[in-house]
Amino acid sequence: MLRMPATHISIERPHRRIARRSLASALLLCAMGVAAEQPSAPLPSPLTLGQALALADEPHPELDVARADIDRARARVQEQESRQGTRAYLDLIPEWVNPSTGGGGTNDSRARILLSKQLTDFGRTRSLESAAEDEVAGRELAFLDARQRRRLEIMARFFDTLLADLRYAVDNEEMAHRYVNYDKVRERHALGQVSEVELLDYENRYRESLITRTESQKRQSSARLRLAHALNRPDQLPGELIAPKLTVLDREIPDYKALSEDARKVNPVVAAQRKDTDAARATLNAERARSRPTLNAELEAAEYERTLSGRNDFRAGLSLRVPLYQGGEVDAAVARAAADLSVREARLRKVEHDLQQTVLDAVQELETLKVRREAAKQRVAFRDLYLDRARAIYEMEVQTSLGDAMVRLTEAQWLAAQADYQLALAWARIEALTGKLVEPSTQEKKP
Template identity: 25%
Template sequence: MTALPGAAKSETLGQTLAWAYEYSGLLEQNRALLRAADEDVAQAVAGLRPIINWTADITRDFGKARANNLINTNRDVTFSTGVTLELLLFDFGQTRFQIDAAKETVLATREALRSIEQQVLLRAVAAFYDVQRNRQFVSLRQNNLRLLRQELRAARDRFEVGEVTRTDVAQAEARVASTQGELAQAQGNLAQAIEEYIAVVGREPGTLQSPRQLPNLSGGIETSKNIAVRNHPDILEAQRRVAAADLTILAADAAMKPRFTAQGTLGISEELDTSDYGRSGSFGLNMRAPIYQGGLLSSAKRQAQAQRDAARGNLHVVRRAVVQDVGNAFAILQSARVVREASQEQVRAAQVAFRGVREEATLGARTTLDVLNAEQELLDARSTLISADVDVAIAAYQVLSAIGQLTAKDLNLNVQTYDPAAYYNLVKDAPVPLSRQGQQLDRVLKSLGRQ
């Protein structure tokens, strides 16, 4: 893939997360799902508005009849048109419950969007640090390969003067060949990490600069669990789903009760052949109540109750999962920190050991294999330290995600954050296209590329 302009410049983690936030198709998909949920509120609100329809028809009557030896032919053409109006007066709160349930669903969908945002940003964090990790691995393998080639040349020179045997040279050659394979594998891993970065961020990585400080997690595990229970989007979404299910039960119960409406009609008809016409109109109040619908309404209520029970059960499951995720994230972070400290000590000791073995080898007290093994131990220690540093950084952001604070707003990213209430405020009152609010909505839809 061709690098984009500026790809060689230094890029911070904040820039990477901002690009991922703006590039993510998954976020766009879920924003559209949220707008669809907003429309459910508008459709429910429409149930409280007057329903006005117009009708028109043209009819031709024809026929022939014989009476008293006379044949009468009928070929009348009639045109009629009219307007009907229906307005809900009272339905024991069914429509209002449906509106409130739709609002709770909107709020739940907003929390689902926030959860998706956390997933996108956490994936971007992992992609950022994986590129750094694999770049350091490649650099480490390249440096190691250069040193091994030097060791190989030295072994050959010493073999020429009889200081070492052919076995020492073969051991050095084998280690060089092995390291060449390890370098190729590291380069392949780096290529995959770059592809993941491009998939998440939308551009090739430049020179990546890690933040000087990781997120402040001084609050401790118990404090973090309490924060997560109060603020994590998965828990808040589950709570909203329960509230929506409770309102759906009330709406299902109200559907079993009478419904009062006002109805009116106005019409005109004209005989096109004779120019005769007539006008008519009516207005009345209507009450309609179900008597028997084959068990449909009672089944709908039982279904709503079952869905409410399922939503409550899901809330308990989600709460436990969130608390567990916080505990797991802290455990992973603590483990990564310990591994990093141990790796730092391991690198220090391996460096001392390698220098000592190499000096001893020049004096004939060590073999070439001893030098190669010491160098391999140093390489392994440095690789472990690189991974440990990356693991600590990723684990810190995993803790933020588990708490529910890995969002563009929480991280103060330099992006224009998506306002989930903006579209809702335009459609919540169910505007018609001819209204001022409807025209504003049309402009918004055009800017989203939907029209």
């Protein structure tokens, strides 16, 4: 019998089910996806903390990775849901045969349409869908964590830049003060009133302060570049920054136990790990269900060029496939899934322990920073009064360290700002631990 090669063309139409996803999350991802296609607008100048935080959800590599993880997880949900979808196949088989009964060659070509649908696999597909849905939920929680980290990073870089500017002011004031002293000693040296050694000592002090001031100036540029990277504007170094009037500095420190319990329930990192663990558990159930039967419904319509008594133009039926022996494949898959579940459970316990320690450290940091902030405020008040006294003595033409008093006041103001910014950032971390997004409106007082 002479046969021509058969050609098979298959068309698959998977069943689509409306995924049960958060509408708010979908709208946010859509809006951020559209924003990713738009060119970045220039940074405002001067730049406020609220304006910087408003850019937190704009395109950024960290958010792009988290968003892609969600898309991949959703694709897996669609893949698992399609397992029980209807499939349609078109088979075209051109064939020329020479029957053994003789009579010459004849056209035995045929075409058929086959519809097939899996009715049930007794729970395996449902477990796989559940695992995929848990994975999506976990990736959405991870995306929330990424958005929180973006806000904390922007706040930290914004405060670092402000502090770099203030530190430069301190070092510049110190350099100017030492130059004035050096210049006075140089004049006295010209008159023969001081030795060469004393002159060189004052000049050395001035040169050292000049080096420190130059290093501070470089740190200003470095801090601005880090802020530009945090804002995903590497080609736009921020210019002037406006110091925020923070609203969180006088809050009451929360109770550790209550905060720890709240964080344990809603922390996105822990919640994401729980979803990952649930997904691993559902996957294990699916692997155990591999040995269960599969029930399919099939419809077939065919057209034949050659008429034979055993051929049917239409066929409808049910097929039950029962696995009898799979060569250890199921045992291996179950063992692999069980090991993966053990890893996920261990990771969950670890992140819960880490969260407990992080919450304790955060509360203790708040307590320390509260004390440091009060000390910084008192230091500024003292230095302010000391400068007033130095000015009064200077006006009476009595020898005084007016320049040093101005340096010490500027330094006290830098330390006070440092305490304020550290405290504000600590409160922002507390909010992130309890699943809250740091919003621009909650950080600054309205003018």
